Amino acid sequence: MTGPDGAGDGRDGGPGGGAAPRVLLADDHPIYRDGLRMMLDSTGAVEVVGAAPDGVAAVELAGRLRPDVVVMDLRMPRLDGVGATRRILAALPATAVLVLTMHEDDESVFASMLAGARGYLLKGAGQEEILRAVSAVAGGDVIFGPALAGRITEYFARIAGAPSAAPVPFPQLTGREREVLELIALGLGNAQIAGRLGLSPKTVRNNASTVFAKLQVAGRAEAIARARDAGLGG
Numbered sequence: 001m002t003g004p005d006g007a008g009d010g011r012d013g014g015p016g017g018g019a020a021p022r023v024l025l026a027d028d029h030p031i032y033r034d035g036l037r038m039m040l041d042s043t044g045a046v047e048v049v050g051a052a053p054d055g056v057a058a059v060e061l062a063g064r065l066r067p068d069v070v071v072m073d074l075r076m077p078r079l080d081g082v083g084a085t086r087r088i089l090a091a092l093p094a095t096a097v098l099v100l101t102m103h104e105d106d107e108s109v110f111a112s113m114l115a116g117a118r119g120y121l122l123k124g125a126g127q128e129e130i131l132r133a134v135s136a137v138a139g140g141d142v143i144f145g146p147a148l149a150g151r152i153t154e155y156f157a158r159i160a161g162a163p164s165a166a167p168v169p170f171p172q173l174t175g176r177e178r179e180v181l182e183l184i185a186l187g188l189g190n191a192q193i194a195g196r197l198g199l200s201p202k203t204v205r206n207n208a209s210t211v212f213a214k215l216q217v218a219g220r221a222e223a224i225a226r227a228r229d230a231g232l233g234g
Helices: 030-043 055-065 081-091 106-115 127-138 146-161 175-185 190-197 201-215 220-229
Strands: 022-026 047-052 069-072 096-101 119-122
Touching (some): 022 030, 047 055, 069 127, 081 096, 096 106, 106 146, 175 220
Parallel strands (some): 022 069, 069 096
16 A cells, blocks of 8 residues: 555565565656656556655665565666665665666666676666566566677677786785796895896895795795796796
């Protein structure tokens, strides 16, 4: 049921057992928000339990009403949709977020996904598409509009096909110690290394001693051999 303040009564319910998904709307454009509410209410397929004009209000209403689905715009005052999504899902992991926005740039899409949104539709979507998406995310599915699905597939294909970064040699060394070792591997003496790095010869000697101890080598010659085997000083 919907109360006089525009919010639902917070009764228990959900998509299970044939109950209509309980939906909270979050959008800062009152004309679109009210129109969407009227459209969804008219279908009888979902129960709109509340509507929020910004991200902070969406988080507050979600905590009070515990909806099955939050239909979330991205660009809103006080707190944007990505931030609101993170806060809502941190407190209510069983709630699904369906982004409904006019923004289709990759940054918006992937930021929403990383925040935990289960669906992403553009505001040009029709009534049936929105209803299907609400039902899908309420049931635990992930859904994206046809205009976005191909781009998402390509994005993850690129990630899967990208070569993994080579491991950093001698991870036990600090950045400065690795710089000293690289110059030692090039055959430079302590005075030359000091001049190259802008350090005192004493500081270079101390760093070199620490490098030898961490690499468990007896001296400079063995350190050079180890470093060159790892690809340094080439």
